Amino acid sequence: MGNAGGGPRGVAARAGGWSAQHRWAAVGIWVLFVLLAMVAGSAVGTVKLKDDEQLKGETTQAAKITAKAGVEEPAGETVLVQARNGSVKATDAGFRKAVDEVVKAVGDTGAVTAVTSPYDTKSISKDGRSALVQFDVRGDPETAGDRIEPVLKAVATVQDKHKELRIEEIGGASMRKTFDDAFGDDFQQAELSAVPVALGILLIAFGALVAALLPVGLAITAIMATTGLMGVVSHFQPMSDSASSVMLLVGLAVGVDYCLFYLRREREERAAGHDAHTAMQIAAATSGRAVIVSGVTVCVAMAGMLFTGIGTFESMGLASLIVVAVAMVGSVTVLPALLSLLGERVEKGRIPFLNRRKRGENGTDSGSRVWTRVLGSVLKRPLVSLVVAAGALVAIALPALGMKTQNLTLDQEFGDSVPIVATYGRVNEAFPGGADPAVVVVKADDINAGPVKQGIDDFRKQAVSSGASRGPIEVVRHDAQGIAFVYVPLVGGSDQDKAEKSLDILRKEVRPATLGKIDGLQAPITGQVAGSKDFNDQLSGAVTPVFAFVVVFAFILMLLSFRSLTIAITSIVLNLLSVGAAYGILTAVFQHGWGASLVGAEGVGAIITWLPLFLFVILFGLSMDYHVFVVSRIREAKLAGRGTREAITHGVVTTAGVVTSAAVIMVAVFAIFGTLSMQSMKQMGVGLAAAVLIDATVIRGVLLPAIMALLGERNWYFPKWLRWLPDLTHDEPVLVPSQAVPGHDDDGRRTPVRV
Numbered sequence: 001m002g003n004a005g006g007g008p009r010g011v012a013a014r015a016g017g018w019s020a021q022h023r024w025a026a027v028g029i030w031v032l033f034v035l036l037a038m039v040a041g042s043a044v045g046t047v048k049l050k051d052d053e054q055l056k057g058e059t060t061q062a063a064k065i066t067a068k069a070g071v072e073e074p075a076g077e078t079v080l081v082q083a084r085n086g087s088v089k090a091t092d093a094g095f096r097k098a099v100d101e102v103v104k105a106v107g108d109t110g111a112v113t114a115v116t117s118p119y120d121t122k123s124i125s126k127d128g129r130s131a132l133v134q135f136d137v138r139g140d141p142e143t144a145g146d147r148i149e150p151v152l153k154a155v156a157t158v159q160d161k162h163k164e165l166r167i168e169e170i171g172g173a174s175m176r177k178t179f180d181d182a183f184g185d186d187f188q189q190a191e192l193s194a195v196p197v198a199l200g201i202l203l204i205a206f207g208a209l210v211a212a213l214l215p216v217g218l219a220i221t222a223i224m225a226t227t228g229l230m231g232v233v234s235h236f237q238p239m240s241d242s243a244s245s246v247m248l249l250v251g252l253a254v255g256v257d258y259c260l261f262y263l264r265r266e267r268e269e270r271a272a273g274h275d276a277h278t279a280m281q282i283a284a285a286t287s288g289r290a291v292i293v294s295g296v297t298v299c300v301a302m303a304g305m306l307f308t309g310i311g312t313f314e315s316m317g318l319a320s321l322i323v324v325a326v327a328m329v330g331s332v333t334v335l336p337a338l339l340s341l342l343g344e345r346v347e348k349g350r351i352p353f354l355n356r357r358k359r360g361e362n363g364t365d366s367g368s369r370v371w372t373r374v375l376g377s378v379l380k381r382p383l384v385s386l387v388v389a390a391g392a393l394v395a396i397a398l399p400a401l402g403m404k405t406q407n408l409t410l411d412q413e414f415g416d417s418v419p420i421v422a423t424y425g426r427v428n429e430a431f432p433g434g435a436d437p438a439v440v441v442v443k444a445d446d447i448n449a450g451p452v453k454q455g456i457d458d459f460r461k462q463a464v465s466s467g468a469s470r471g472p473i474e475v476v477r478h479d480a481q482g483i484a485f486v487y488v489p490l491v492g493g494s495d496q497d498k499a500e501k502s503l504d505i506l507r508k509e510v511r512p513a514t515l516g517k518i519d520g521l522q523a524p525i526t527g528q529v530a531g532s533k534d535f536n537d538q539l540s541g542a543v544t545p546v547f548a549f550v551v552v553f554a555f556i557l558m559l560l561s562f563r564s565l566t567i568a569i570t571s572i573v574l575n576l577l578s579v580g581a582a583y584g585i586l587t588a589v590f591q592h593g594w595g596a597s598l599v600g601a602e603g604v605g606a607i608i609t610w611l612p613l614f615l616f617v618i619l620f621g622l623s624m625d626y627h628v629f630v631v632s633r634i635r636e637a638k639l640a641g642r643g644t645r646e647a648i649t650h651g652v653v654t655t656a657g658v659v660t661s662a663a664v665i666m667v668a669v670f671a672i673f674g675t676l677s678m679q680s681m682k683q684m685g686v687g688l689a690a691a692v693l694i695d696a697t698v699i700r701g702v703l704l705p706a707i708m709a710l711l712g713e714r715n716w717y718f719p720k721w722l723r724w725l726p727d728l729t730h731d732e733p734v735l736v737p738s739q740a741v742p743g744h745d746d747d748g749r750r751t752p753v754r755v
Contacts, residue, residue, distance in 0.1 A: 010285060012288030013285035013289070015336070016283070016285070017281065017336075019333050020277065020284075020337065022337070023338075023341050024337075026333055026337035027334055029334075030334035030337075033225060034221050034224055034225040037225040037227075037228035038224055038228035040232050041227060041228030041231030042228065044231055044232055044235060046231040047234040048238060048239065048240075049239060049240040050063070050067075050238065054312065054531075054535075055538055056309060057534040057537070057538065059524070059527075059534045060534075061522070061524040062524040062525070063526070065443050065522060065524070066483070069443070069481040069483050071478050071481050074113075074138075074141055074144075075137040075141040075173045076137075076172065077112070077136070078171055079155055079169045080167070080168050081098055081102060081165055082131075082165060083165060084166060088164065090118070090125075090130070094162075096119075098161075098167065099119070100117075101162075102158050103115055103117055105155065105157060106135055106151050106154055107135075108154070109150045110138075111137060111138055112136060112151060113135065113136050114134075115134075115135040116133070118131035118133060119131075121134065123431070125430040125431060129430070132427070132431065137151070141172070141173075144172065145180065146177075147173070148174050149177065151169065152174060152177070155167060168426070170427060174420065190672045191245065194252055195252065197665075197668045197672065198256055198665045198669060199212055199213070199216050201665045205657075207350055208347045208350045208351070209349025209350075209351070210345060210346050210347070211267070211347065214263060214335070215255065215256040215259035216256065218330050218335060219254075219255025219256050219259070219327065222251055222323055222327040222330055226319065226322050226323040226326050227244070229322050229326070230243065237318050238315065242312060242316060243315040243318075243319040246320055247316075249670070250302075250320045250323055250618065251324075251326075252669060253669065254298060254327050254328075255330075255331075258291045258294070258295065258331035258625075260661060260662050261658055262291060263335070264657065264658040265282070265283040266280050266283040266339055267346075269282045280336055280339050284336055286632065286633075286636055287632075288331070288336075290629045291331045293557070293561045294328075294625050294628040295325065295327070296557060297557050297621065297628065299328075300553045300554060300557060300621075301554060301620045302317050302324060302617060302621055303317060303549075304550040305317025305546070305614075306318065308546060308613070309542060310542070312610075313614070317617070320618075324621070371656035371701060372653050374702070375705055378702055378706050379645055379649065379709050382705075382706040382709040386707060386710065389702040392698070393578075393694070396584045397580035397581050398584060402587065402591075403583060403586075403612070404605075405536075405611075405612060406496055406606045406607075407496060407532040408608050408680060410425075411424075411425060413679050413680060415677075432489060436499075436529060437489045438487075438488045439486070439488070439527045440459070440488065440523055441484075442485075442486060442515065443482060444521045444522075446482065447478070447482045455517070455521070456515070458514040459486065459514040460475070463506060466505050466506075467502075468491060468503075468506050468510060469488045469491060472489075473489070490502040490503060503530055507525055511525070539609060542613070546613060546616075550620055551576075554620065555568050558572070558628075560727070561628070562635060564716050565717055565718055565722065566711060567715060567716075571627050574623075575619075578619065579620060579623075581690070581694050582694070585686070586607055587607065590605075590679070591604070599686055601679060601686075608679070608683060611687065618688065619688065619695075622666070623691075623695045623699075626659050626663070626696055627700070627704070629655055629658070630652060630655050630659065630704065631651070633654055634647050636651070637650040644708065644713060644715060648709060652705050659696055660696065663695070663696030663697075666692045667689045667692050667693050670688035670689040671686075674686040674689060
């Protein structure tokens with residue numbers, strides 16, 4: 001309903017009122033927006049994030065030098081020929097014959113170039129049992145995995161003829177193809193199954209097909225629109241491959257949540273005796289406002305990723321921010337129009353075996369009786385409840401104090417699920433660092449000048465004498481472009497810590513003493529180990545500013561939205577406690593191995609580097625969904641004249657059903673990713689699922705009401721010296737006596753309702 005001026009006061013109420021009055025126009029505008037976004041994205045295409053846009057530091061410097069020179073480093077591949085027992089050596093005739101057959105077989109495919117024999121390059125292990133046949137894949141290295149199949153088959157054919165030897169291929173192209181084949185379909189299936197899972201849970205929650213389809217439909221259209229917008233935005237901020245997956249997860253979570261909040265409130269008001277139009281207006285002014293406050297807070301949290309300076313994080317943050325904003329706008333515009341159009345037909349398609357839930361006298365879902373009993377105990381002994389619940393969460397969070405983060409090695413990431421992981425280990429054991437050598441990109445005006453050649457030779461010698469490498473060190477020159485690539489196998493091999501120590505020796509000792517003495521010469525060191533170290537260093541530097549940005553801005557938004565210093569502080573503390581508990585669970589399961597067998601995570605021993613910061617941003621944003629929704633309902637009841645404890649009970653109980661449904665959907669969707677074989681995805685899924693479950697139950701059902709009960713009227717404390725701040729609470733419904741509509745209070749009596 002409106003105010004004395006004839007229109008709803010707040011943004012959400014005004015948007016909902018306009019949409020309900022111009023139903024077809026609102027739906028048409030939304031459909032047109034989604035279509036235009038998709039067409040625009042398709043027309044301009046999506047710009048992918050390049051290597052030289054990922055990081056700052058030496059790896060980016062090396063990538064820029066290579067790109068500027070127009071030199072495209074080909075995708076290198078290696079075939080390991082290895083004796084299965086110590087009696088066979090690389091010098092034996094049978095071994096030589098097998099090597100020759102490998103050289104011929106891969107060369108005959110026509111898909112490779114620069115095939116070299118280990119007898120020419122001296123790529124034979126110290127024990128004489130292993131040799132490496134090396135070559136490059138023709139064409140674009142980014143798509144080499146699509147063309148490597150004939151080469152893999154040729155190598156397999158030679159292996160079949162020489163059972164006494166191991167003949168196995170490994171390299172960037174073969175690894176990409178192997179992992180795409182093994183996990184690509186698995187990952188895609190997880191993404192696709194998220195929608196049916198969400199729909200199934202909504203069917204149980206609503207018991208009607210139309211009501212269940214609305215949240216899923218809104219989320220899908222928001223994701224479709226964002227996919228198109230990502231194409232447009234990618235011309236300003238290139239997108240990584242992972243951005244789309246994260247966007248889908250976040251979009252489905254918030255899209256369903258926002259629609260669920262709105263729809264459940266509208267149904268609740270109708271069950272309380274209001275007509276469809278009035279119920280929709282109340283939902284717009286209450287749940288609509290909560291959606292806007294929550295959406296803006298989530299957007300701020302996602303924006304925190306933009307401060308990392310890491311291309312992948314920036315693209316994920318921007319994609320998540322866009323999808324949250326789109327879902328928020330859709331929830332307060334097109335959803336009221338659809339509800340107004342459907343009216344009672346929102347109950348169509350009722351599932352026979354899912355009976356309509358019984359409702360209490362005030363129209364609330366009787367399923368909240370469970371939470372009524374829980375709340376009765378919490379509010380009876382709030383201090384005990386606070387100490388027990390907080391103590392339990394602190395105990396769960398304690399393992400996080402010893403969290404070890406690192407970039408997972410192949411065997412940690414994939415275990416023994418794909419054979420190429422074992423090949424990687426064998427190559428590194430026989431040729432430490434050979435599978436992932438450091439690459440020195442030497443740039444000079446004349447790459448063949450005497451001092452430059454001497455500097456490269458000195459670098460090669462000192463790299464070995466310093467203990468950073470055991471060789472062989474290969475040099476590839478591109479004379480016309482003035483560039484040389486120096487490939488340095490690092491001592492430490494697949495052991496990340498040892499390999500990084502070798503890299504530090506090259507960067508801090510060997511290079512300054514050799515190449516660093518030549519004026520005008522650039523020699524950044526890149527490679528897999530270098531990229532990993534530069535990523536970790538930059539990520540570590542980004543943690544403090546990202547955490548500070550997200551926490552400070554979330555605090556300010558809560559302060560302005562609820563005009564309460566107490567609520568702003570408690571919301572931050574509770575969210576941090578939720579994130580801490582998630583960290584503790586991750587550390588306990590994946591690092592210490594407690595219960596690791598239950599999720600298939602034995603022997604991982606560490607948390608992947610990027611996950612803690614990623615989880616903090618995502619969880620801090622998503623936790624605000626529930627917090628804003630519950631606290632808004634409590635504040636609404638308080639403004640309606642209820643006492644603080646009565647308002648807490650009313651707010652938590654009446655939101656319990658929707659929060660539970662939303663949480664179950666999130667947990668189920670995230671848990672799907674916890675079933676994947678890749679440990680990084682498994683860690684992300686388990687961490688998100690555990691945190692959401694804790695947040696929706698212990699945090700919102702026990703800690704929040706216990707704290708608010710103990711604080712009493714101090715919950716609404718807003719000091720005078722802060723009253724100059726903007727008032728963003730204007731979306732709260734106000735009582736207009738002349739336009740009041742009949743409702744029910746908690747005692748079942750007919751009373752005016754604030755709308």
